[in-house]
Amino acid sequence: MSENPKKTFLYLNRKAPYGTIYALESLEVVLIGAAFEQDVALAFLDDGVFQLAEGQNAAGIGMKTFAKTYRALGDFEVRRLYVERESLTERGLSIEDLMPIVHEDENEDYAQMPSIRVVDRAELARLIGASDVVLSF
Amino acid sequence: MSTLHTVNKSPYERVAFASCLAHVAPGDALLMIEDGVLGARRGGAFAKRLAEADRRVAIYAIGPDLEARGVKREDVAEGVEIVGYDGFVDLVARHARVCAWL
Numbered sequence A: 001m002s003e004n005p006k007k008t009f010l011y012l013n014r015k016a017p018y019g020t021i022y023a024l025e026s027l028e029v030v031l032i033g034a035a036f037e038q039d040v041a042l043a044f045l046d047d048g049v050f051q052l053a054e055g056q057n058a059a060g061i062g063m064k065t066f067a068k069t070y071r072a073l074g075d076f077e078v079r080r081l082y083v084e085r086e087s088l089t090e091r092g093l094s095i096e097d098l099m100p101i102v103h104e105d106e107n108e109d110y111a112q113m114p115s116i117r118v119v120d121r122a123e124l125a126r127l128i129g130a131s132d133v134v135l136s137f
Numbered sequence B: 001m002s003t004l005h006t007v008n009k010s011p012y013e014r015v016a017f018a019s020c021l022a023h024v025a026p027g028d029a030l031l032m033i034e035d036g037v038l039g040a041r042r043g044g045a046f047a048k049r050l051a052e053a054d055r056r057v058a059i060y061a062i063g064p065d066l067e068a069r070g071v072k073r074e075d076v077a078e079g080v081e082i083v084g085y086d087g088f089v090d091l092v093a094r095h096a097r098v099c100a101w102l
Helices: A022-035 A046-052 A068-076 A085-090 A121-129 B016-023 B034-040 B045-053 B063-068 B085-094
Strands: A008-013 A039-044 A080-084 A102-105 A111-114 A116-119 A133-136 B003-007 B029-032 B058-062 B080-083 B097-101
Touching (some): A008 A022, A008 A121, A022 A039, A022 A068, A068 A102, A080 A085, A085 A116, A116 A121, B003 B016, B003 B034, B016 B034, B016 B045, B016 B097, B029 B085, B034 B058, B034 B063, B058 B085, B080 B085
Parallel strands (some): A008 A133, A039 A080, B003 B029, B003 B097, B029 B058, B058 B080
Antiparallel strands (some): A102 A111
16 A cells, blocks of 8 residues: 555535435545545535534434534544535525534644635635545535 | 546536536536436527536537437537547546546
């Protein structure tokens, strides 16, 4: 593995959770990518922003509330979760409606740093163009 | 380095196509595949949005997908280049990455 250069992976998440399997599958693949020590970032746009909504509980529809897994991403070195501002606004959401997701920064005495970064559409377009691999869900 | 964007959903049913157009960068290419080719039909409401995007990005559609859906060559909006599967491969090879809008 060490002879392969690290690649930057961007996972584009555009679907709401629970209605389809995309969101859960994306999480699984993200964790696999992180295990291979790649540089992983996630982007949430369109209905994908609902994946990070605070207060999810899928017990009543007989499904696993996998939202908690996003909070564990920091332990897998996944520290950049970009959320598109326009997608939030269109859906009546703001960053306060999202789960607090943090990671420990070893350069800051292991202080807990926020992983979610709200970016505008133009910045997200730039991120797509700056990634080696874009995986869509 | 440029990106090849693929869209496989009709713009009349999903927002994937519109979202793609909102995230393309100048010099990128956009390839309509599967139901995405329905956006290429001349005279459709979406064709106007495509024409606007055409100034910034090159636009392609897969011929067999058009044919399968009864969209004749002469029904395809101006500025849309029809390619075969070999053309699809060429596009992938010419761009640094592929971004799929599902």
